[in-house]
Amino acid sequence: MSGQIVSTRQRLINAAMSLFAAQGVTETTTKAVAELAQVNEVTLFRHFGNKYGLLLAVISESPVFEELGESLKRQASQSTSAYQALKDYCDRRLQALEKVPDLVRSLVGEAGNYPVENRQALGRSLNQANRYVAEYLATVVEREQLHTHLPTEKLASLLNSLLLGYAMIQFTSEFHEFWRDRDEFLESLVALFLPSATDSTSSRKYEFIATEKVIDLPANLVHLILQRAKKSGLRDYALMYVLFGAGLSTTEVVNLERSHQIIDTNRHLLQITQGSTRQVPVNQWILGKRYGSHTRNPLTQWLKSRKDEHSALFLNDSGMPISKVEIEERWQILTEGLLTPEGQQPAIEQAQQTWCTEMLMKGMNLEDMSIITGWNLTQLQPYARRAKEKLALEQAIRLDQKSRQVTRES
Numbered sequence: 001m002s003g004q005i006v007s008t009r010q011r012l013i014n015a016a017m018s019l020f021a022a023q024g025v026t027e028t029t030t031k032a033v034a035e036l037a038q039v040n041e042v043t044l045f046r047h048f049g050n051k052y053g054l055l056l057a058v059i060s061e062s063p064v065f066e067e068l069g070e071s072l073k074r075q076a077s078q079s080t081s082a083y084q085a086l087k088d089y090c091d092r093r094l095q096a097l098e099k100v101p102d103l104v105r106s107l108v109g110e111a112g113n114y115p116v117e118n119r120q121a122l123g124r125s126l127n128q129a130n131r132y133v134a135e136y137l138a139t140v141v142e143r144e145q146l147h148t149h150l151p152t153e154k155l156a157s158l159l160n161s162l163l164l165g166y167a168m169i170q171f172t173s174e175f176h177e178f179w180r181d182r183d184e185f186l187e188s189l190v191a192l193f194l195p196s197a198t199d200s201t202s203s204r205k206y207e208f209i210a211t212e213k214v215i216d217l218p219a220n221l222v223h224l225i226l227q228r229a230k231k232s233g234l235r236d237y238a239l240m241y242v243l244f245g246a247g248l249s250t251t252e253v254v255n256l257e258r259s260h261q262i263i264d265t266n267r268h269l270l271q272i273t274q275g276s277t278r279q280v281p282v283n284q285w286i287l288g289k290r291y292g293s294h295t296r297n298p299l300t301q302w303l304k305s306r307k308d309e310h311s312a313l314f315l316n317d318s319g320m321p322i323s324k325v326e327i328e329e330r331w332q333i334l335t336e337g338l339l340t341p342e343g344q345q346p347a348i349e350q351a352q353q354t355w356c357t358e359m360l361m362k363g364m365n366l367e368d369m370s371i372i373t374g375w376n377l378t379q380l381q382p383y384a385r386r387a388k389e390k391l392a393l394e395q396a397i398r399l400d401q402k403s404r405q406v407t408r409e410s
Contacts, residue, residue, distance in 0.1 A: 009047050011037040013061060016054050024102035025055060052115050059121045072136040085140060087190050089133075090163060094182065097167040104164075105171055130156045137193075155193055162189060188378040214386040216354040217346055219287035221338060225346070226291070228334045230298070236330055238302035239314060239322075241291060243348070245283040246270055247355030247373065250324040250348065256313035258303065268294040276374025287358060353383070360387035 015036035019028040030051050034041040048054040072089065097104055107122065114122075133156035166185055217225075222244055229240040242248060248256075248270070255274040262269040268282045282299065284290055291297055303313075312321035331348040340346055359369060366380050373380070 008037075008039055008043060009057075012039065012044055012047060012054065013057055016058050020055070020058065020106065021100040021103045025051075025106035027102070030054070052118055055114070056118050056121055059118065059125055072132050083190055086137075086193065087186050089136070090159070090186050090189055091182075093160075093163050094167060094186075097164070098170075101167075101171045104167055126160070130160055133160060159189070159193055184376045187376050191378070214353050214357060214382045215340070215342065215350060216357040216386060216390075217340060217350050219289075221340065221346065222287050222354060223289055224338065225334055226286070232334060234298070234302040234305050235314065236334060237298040239327065239330060240334065240351075241286075241298035242270075242282065243351040244286050244355055245291065246280045247352045247359070248272070248280065249352060250327045253314065253327060254312075254322060254324055257311045258313055259311065260313065261303075263295060263300070265294060268297065268300075272374070278371065278374050280372055283355075287354075353386075356380075356383045357386050357390065360384060361391060 012033060015033045016028070019033055019036060028051070030044050031041050033051075033054065034044045037044075044054065048057060130153070134153045137152040137155055137159075226237070226240050226244065229236040239253070242253060242256075252272055252274050256270060256272075260271040260273065262271065262279070268284075269279045270282060272278050272280055282297070284293060284297065292300075299313075306315075308315070308319060310319070310321065314322040314327075316322045316326050328348055332345075335346045338346055340350070356369070356373065359372070360366075360383055364372070366377055366384060369375075369380055369383075370377055
């Protein structure tokens with residue numbers, strides 16, 4: 001008899017879970033649950049009292065959170081990067097929520113109508129999920145020696161809250177412009193919660209966006225570096241030209257091949273195949289000075305001078321494809337003795353920062369820059385602020401010059 005009771009109870013819970021997920025709590029009737037479980041509706045009332053009692057059993061007895069804990073334990077033991085591991089977790093949770101949009105809307109949107117016991121059970125289940133995620137984050141942070149700004153328990157609560165908030169926005173609104181797509185949301189989320197994590201697919205290091213500071217180089221210093229590179233040789237000149245004219249990272253540069261060029265009289269493009277696949281224009285004008293044309297510039301001249309058959313766009317002094325370390329060594333040599341306004345030797349990352357700031361000052365909007373750089377809008381915000389700062393300074397200088405001119409004329 002007891003086996004029959006357990007079996008009947010479980011059938012009712014399974015039927016309720018199925019219907020709640022398919023059409024939400026409000027639209028699900030006890031009659032429909034009983035019919036799906038193939039029992040009399042009176043039997044449902046005898047076991048659970050009413051629909052909210054049945055919902056309480058679904059929340060309290062669901063194995064979904066225990067399964068989540070086991071899944072996170074497996075992920076934590078894998079050797080994938082922290083970036084990819086956390087992104088995979090977030091992606092899987094969103095996929096799970098997207099399978100039951102009506103249930104999510106009901107549980108969150110109608111929770112105020114539930115008895116206090118149901119809300120308490122829901123809270124306990126969410127706390128359990130947060131504990132599993134906190135343990136997972138603690139394992140990843142310790143393994144990769146990451147720096148976080150909050151305890152992992154608080155990070156876990158914020159992470160799950162943001163995932164649920166994102167799902168609710170997706171399920172209840174249309175045509176919002178918070179994120180271009182789910183991947184952009186996920187990248188922003190991971191960059192926020194793991195400020196030192198690295199994306200293994202693009203070798204891009206994510207910093208804590210809210211405190212990132214853009215330090216671009218002044219025009220006279222950039223031109224001096226390019227002049228030094230020109231004297232050093234065609235290869236170095238072309239290398240600096242690509243860093244300042246196309247805004248590429250060293251990882252992207254070492255993966256360039258001759259075939260990645262698209263050239264005609266109206267354009268010179270580079271096809272980027274590392275990380276975010278895209279095309280990037282090579283600028284003729286760099287901070288007010290022109291460096292050749294689309295068909296004749298430091299890069300095309302370097303390639304024209306080569307007699308080898310290597311497919312790589314850049315070679316080292318031994319005639320082999322250049323490495324990231326060798327590019328950084330060339331930068332150190334070419335910038336030796338030079339100082340930025342902050343009193344430091346220029347860092348190679350500042351070439352990309354300078355290019356990005358200049359493009360925004362020329363009028364590129366953030367959405368177009370996102371396409372060109374492969375970065376999301378959150379990552380571009382510090383560059384937008386820096387571009388506005390420089391434009392404001394230029395405006396202030398023009399106003400001062402105009403005032404002096406008026407004074408002289410009067």
